[in-house]
Amino acid sequence: MNEKRTSFAQIEKVFLLSPSHYQKLSLSSARPAYYPIYLTEYLLDLFIYYLITMDFDRLCKDILGLESKIRFAGVCDDSGEIKYVGQREGITNLLSPDETKRSNLQALARWGLRNSLSSKVGKGKYAMSEYEKIKRITFPLEQSHLLLVTTEVDADHNKIIRNILTMLT
Numbered sequence: 718m719n720e721k722r723t724s725f726a727q728i729e730k731v732f733l734l735s736p737s738h739y740q741k742l743s744l745s746s747a748r749p750a751y752y753p754i755y756l757t758e759y760l761l762d763l764f765i766y767y768l769i770t771m772d773f774d775r776l777c778k779d780i781l782g783l784e785s786k787i788r789f790a791g792v793c794d795d796s797g798e799i800k801y802v803g804q805r806e807g808i809t810n811l812l813s814p815d816e817t818k819r820s821n822l823q824a825l826a827r828w829g830l831r832n833s834l835s836s837k838v839g840k841g842k843y844a845m846s847e848y849e850k851i852k853r854i855t856f857p858l859e860q861s862h863l864l865l866v867t868t869e870v871d872a873d874h875n876k877i878i879r880n881i882l883t884m885l886t
Contacts, residue, residue, distance in 0.1 A: 780864075786872035789867040793824075843855065852870060854868070854877070864881075864885075
């Protein structure tokens with residue numbers, strides 16, 4: 718019987734894994750040549766979990782675990798209040814709570830405009846702004862919530878965005 722196996726290289730290519738994923742999954746960072754489909758099952762479990770429950774608190778913590786360059790992951794409601802938050806230890810906030818709320822309200826307004834145009838251009842998946850000190854990425858969520866992610870300027874935002882979209886779809 719010829720059993721098909723998936724190599725780590727194939728899995729890494731599809732899911733853009735970092736060494737922290739191997740630690741989380743108790744895998745050797747040496748990456749054996751072949752690995753049964755456990756990793757795919759793990760990602761499928763995460764997908765089903767988010768799809769069914771959309772546990773925003775866990776989502777924020779899991780996003781922080783994707784890469785060390787992610788500073789913050791939070792979910793705000795339609796009032797701009799951060800309801801769920803994950804922040805990397807040792808990171809200081811650049812904005813006051815009032816400035817953060819105002820910034821969130823601006824992001825919600827921009828997503829409102831994007832959504833009003835979605836019948837013509839399609840539904841928005843994410844938006845990103847790069848500043849001198851951080852990058853900020855926003856993702857629309859259900860129930861008028863918005864996922865806010867900030868990273869260091871030198872973070873690989875394309876990789877982070879792809880990983881988060883995988884978690885959300």
